Amino acid sequence: MENKLETRWTEQDTLNSYNPFRELFREASAEVVRQTFAKYVPPKGRILEVGSGLGELVRLAPEYKTQIQQTEQSPKIVEGNKVIDPESNVRIANVYELPFEDGSFDIVTGFSSFDTFADLGKALREVRRVLRPDGNLIHFLDLQGSANTLFHEFSTQEVIPFPLYEIDAKDNRIHGRGVQLVDKGDIDKLRGFFVSKHSEIIRWFDGYVKDPEFMFCTAYNHPEYQQVLRIASDWLKESGIDTQKVGFNEYFIKNIERNLVSGGYEIIESGNNQGVVVVKRNGRHSHSPQTNLFHNEVGYDFSRYDSALARELKPNEVKVVSELYTTVARKSL
Numbered sequence: 001m002e003n004k005l006e007t008r009w010t011e012q013d014t015l016n017s018y019n020p021f022r023e024l025f026r027e028a029s030a031e032v033v034r035q036t037f038a039k040y041v042p043p044k045g046r047i048l049e050v051g052s053g054l055g056e057l058v059r060l061a062p063e064y065k066t067q068i069q070q071t072e073q074s075p076k077i078v079e080g081n082k083v084i085d086p087e088s089n090v091r092i093a094n095v096y097e098l099p100f101e102d103g104s105f106d107i108v109t110g111f112s113s114f115d116t117f118a119d120l121g122k123a124l125r126e127v128r129r130v131l132r133p134d135g136n137l138i139h140f141l142d143l144q145g146s147a148n149t150l151f152h153e154f155s156t157q158e159v160i161p162f163p164l165y166e167i168d169a170k171d172n173r174i175h176g177r178g179v180q181l182v183d184k185g186d187i188d189k190l191r192g193f194f195v196s197k198h199s200e201i202i203r204w205f206d207g208y209v210k211d212p213e214f215m216f217c218t219a220y221n222h223p224e225y226q227q228v229l230r231i232a233s234d235w236l237k238e239s240g241i242d243t244q245k246v247g248f249n250e251y252f253i254k255n256i257e258r259n260l261v262s263g264g265y266e267i268i269e270s271g272n273n274q275g276v277v278v279v280k281r282n283g284r285h286s287h288s289p290q291t292n293l294f295h296n297e298v299g300y301d302f303s304r305y306d307s308a309l310a311r312e313l314k315p316n317e318v319k320v321v322s323e324l325y326t327t328v329a330r331k332s333l
Contacts, residue, residue: 022142069105274323276320293318
């Protein structure tokens with residue numbers, strides 16, 4: 001069965017949809033990438049990037065461009081990259097069957113790509129194959145972890161993942177956090193709750209139960225459907241049905257650490273690394289003229305106005321903070 005969430009990442013529109021967010025934090029994200037590469041990439045070391053997408057990693061650290069062999073599974077995205085940058089060396093490759101000999105690279109890296117793999121364990125085994133002895137895997141997560149691996153795992157269990165939205169105390173705003181796992185044995189009880197309280201969306205509910213992966217994928221990034229997901233999340237809490245909460249970022253961290261340990265790696269780093277810069281307010285940041293602190297916490301936007309910071313900055317400046325969940329793991333002998 002085709003994994004609908006994984007194949008979304010072969011669509012250029014999906015990748016482009018994250019550009020406005022990334023542009024706000026690009027200089028600070030670049031600090032994290034450059035500092036990490038300076039620490040772990042050997043001089044003239046050969047780097048393989050898996051899932052290079054629209055070239056965000058090379059854009060953040062262009063000084064490493066000639067060392068990085070970019071790979072991307074989508075022929076259309078590869079073709080589009082070469083139109084934009086004729087000097088790009090990106091080539092078509094699938095992480096599960098990399099077209100390289102054993103031990104070809106000093107570093108294998110990814111920028112918010114490993115969280116999209118439905119079978120992360122298989123991907124990490126193939127990465128290990130192409131790494132040289134004592135080579136390092138480096139992965140950066142700047143966006144909220146994808147639901148791909150989560151849905152892949154729970155699709156074989158007697159649960160249905162429903163959306164989870166919660167208010168964050170840091171900014172008092174609602175954020176999509178992950179999913180709530182509902183036992184299939186409780187679905188009739190939950191449906192009865194919806195029929196009695198909120199019959200106007202029972203067709204949506206029935207469609208979600210039938211194909212949660214597709215419905216989640218369709219609705220999560222479309223504003224016209226997000227409100228339904230948020231309301232359904234609240235109503236599920238009201239229903240009194242016992243659920244297990246699973247956060248996207250927390251799930252990915254647990255998943256990659258578990259698969260690294262079992263897959264023949266030694267974890268060197270696993271945690272958030274922060275980049276901080278002060279930049280001139282430009283077209284990107286001018287869309288929020290009252291905001292002087294732009295803060296990305298692994299896909300959660302906590303940007304705000306900081307009165308104390310306002311006294312430190314020049315009138316045309318803003319402070320940009322970007323936290324990337326950074327994983328560094330060495331291939332064990």
